[in-house]
Each structure stands twice: as structure tokens, then as C-alpha cells.
Amino acid sequence: MKTFQAGTRAFALAALALGGGAWLAASGSRAQESANVFAQSVGEQRYSISLADLMGFIQQRHMRLSLAADAKNWPLVAFEAHLLNQTLASAAVYYSNIPIDYVVAAATPIGKIEAEALAGEGAKVQDLLDQATAACNACHTAAEIAFVKIVRPASSPFANQDFSPAGK
Structure with a gap:
């Protein structure tokens, strides 16, 4: 497994993990400070989670985000979107072969x-x-695994969760 290394990629990914898609607007010492804190927290630890397992988490979060959006459950949508971006950032940090442009997209x-x-x-x-779903599929195509095509769920595989807003 790869260890976290400082540099432009690390800076961009740390900012992504801390601020979602808004990392593009991050600038100056605040963003660099965030990257340094993130780098220190990762340190020289090694991670054993496979890229396939991380992508499985991403797919599950994509499903939950889609279902929450369909139900107009905005607190759950915000929660799942935040977790989805954190998991995307983790995949890009741990696997440097994932092009950052696709993660940002x-x-x-x-x-x-x-x-x-x-x-x-x-x-x-x-x-x-x-747009996010299309970006996932564009990344899969670029990685020559276009047979892994992500779609919005037609029904919920989560029989034990009600995605409607609280109180409804």
C-alpha cells in the first residue's frame, strides 16, 4: 500500500477531504495549514483497505444520497454528500493512480x-x-473499466431505513 506523501496532490486532496468540492476556492495559508494537519494525522501509517472496497463504500453512499434526494430529506442528503466526498478523498489519497481531475469532477x-x-x-x-454520477462513469471509462457503470437506484436495497424526512 502507498503512504501519504506531501506535495501538490496531498495539498489538493487534504483540502478536498476537509471541504468537499469547495476546495477549489481554498487559498493561502489556511488551506496549507489544513493540508499539514491532515498529513500529520495520516503520518506513516499504512492502510490495508483495497480500492475495490473503498469504491464499494462510495457506491453505497451514492445509493443512499440518491434515495435521500428522491425523498427530499435535506439533512440526510447533506450528511451523505459529506460522507461521500470524504470517502472519495480517501480513495484518491490512498491510491495515487486515481486521476485527481476525475475526483474533482x-x-x-x-x-x-x-x-x-x-x-x-x-x-x-x-x-x-x-453530474457526479457521470463523472464516476467517466473515471471508470478512463481506467478501462467502463463495464462498472454507476446509475441512480430504481429502488432501495435498504429495507431497514426510511429515507423520508423526520416526522413524515
């Missing part, structure tokens, strides 16, 4: 989804989720 609309949901707005969420 997926994380940016997911960060916007989180912001929309936190504001109690949902008008753009479905389109943003479609």
Missing part, C-alpha cells in the same frame, strides 16, 4: 449538493447528482 457537484441541502434547497440536487 465528482466531488465538486457533491459539495454543491451538500451546500444546497444545508440551505434547505433542493432545486439543483437531482442535476448535480447526475
Whole structure:
């Protein structure tokens, strides 16, 4: 497994992990300080989780985000979007062969989804989720695994969770 290394990629990914798609707007010493804190927390530890396992977590979070968005459960949408971006950042940190441009292409609309949901707005969420899904599939195509095609779920595999907003 690879260890975390400082540099441009580490800086970008640390900012991504800390701020979702909004990392593009991060600048100056605050962002660099965040990257340094993140690098110190990762240190020289080695991680044994496989890329396939991380992608499985990402797929599950994508499903939950989609179902929460369909139910217009904005607190759950914000929660799942945040977790999804954290997991995307983890995959990119642990596996340097994942092109950062594809991570950013997926994380940016997911960060916007989180912001929309936190504001109690949902008008753009479905389109943003479609953009993120398309970015995932573009990455799979670039990695020559286009046979792994992500789609929005048609039904919930989570029989033990109600995705409707609280109190409904």
C-alpha cells in the first residue's frame, strides 16, 4: 500500500477531504495549514483497505444520497454528500493512480449538493447528482473499466431505513 506523501496532490486532496468540492476556492495559508494537519494525522501509517472496497463504500453512499434526494430529506442528503466526498478523498489519497481531475469532477457537484441541502434547497440536487454520477462513469471509462457503470437506484436495497424526512 502507498503512504501519504506531501506535495501538490496531498495539498489538493487534504483540502478536498476537509471541504468537499469547495476546495477549489481554498487559498493561502489556511488551506496549507489544513493540508499539514491532515498529513500529520495520516503520518506513516499504512492502510490495508483495497480500492475495490473503498469504491464499494462510495457506491453505497451514492445509493443512499440518491434515495435521500428522491425523498427530499435535506439533512440526510447533506450528511451523505459529506460522507461521500470524504470517502472519495480517501480513495484518491490512498491510491495515487486515481486521476485527481476525475475526483474533482465528482466531488465538486457533491459539495454543491451538500451546500444546497444545508440551505434547505433542493432545486439543483437531482442535476448535480447526475453530474457526479457521470463523472464516476467517466473515471471508470478512463481506467478501462467502463463495464462498472454507476446509475441512480430504481429502488432501495435498504429495507431497514426510511429515507423520508423526520416526522413524515
